[in-house]
Amino acid sequence: MHIVLGLIIAFIVVAIFARRNRNTRGCRWREDRAGNRGSLRKYKCAACGAEAFTSQKGPPQTCKSHLPKS
Template structure:
């Protein structure tokens, strides 16, 4: 009787930890110092090709769909 309850609790804990980094799972951000702009560091994702400028480290989620508008 107690074993199924323990299994459900373990399953829920595993799901919580598996979804914790879901927004950045596919992105691998690399710092590109040649493209820095002042105090902003340039980051490039080698998985999706997105670029971002940040001052506090690499982005925490995928920015693939946030392209700059074309004029």
């Protein structure tokens, strides 16, 4: 009985962490330092080719593949 309860709890924890970053699950952001503009950092997704600028530390938090390309 303890094993079954442990497996159920483990499954719930894994499900919570799997849904945590589902907006960027398919994105693999790479910083493009040559494209930086002042304090804005340029990132390009290796999976879909989307480009984004951010002033925050780290890559964008959402996928930008649905935005029109310029």
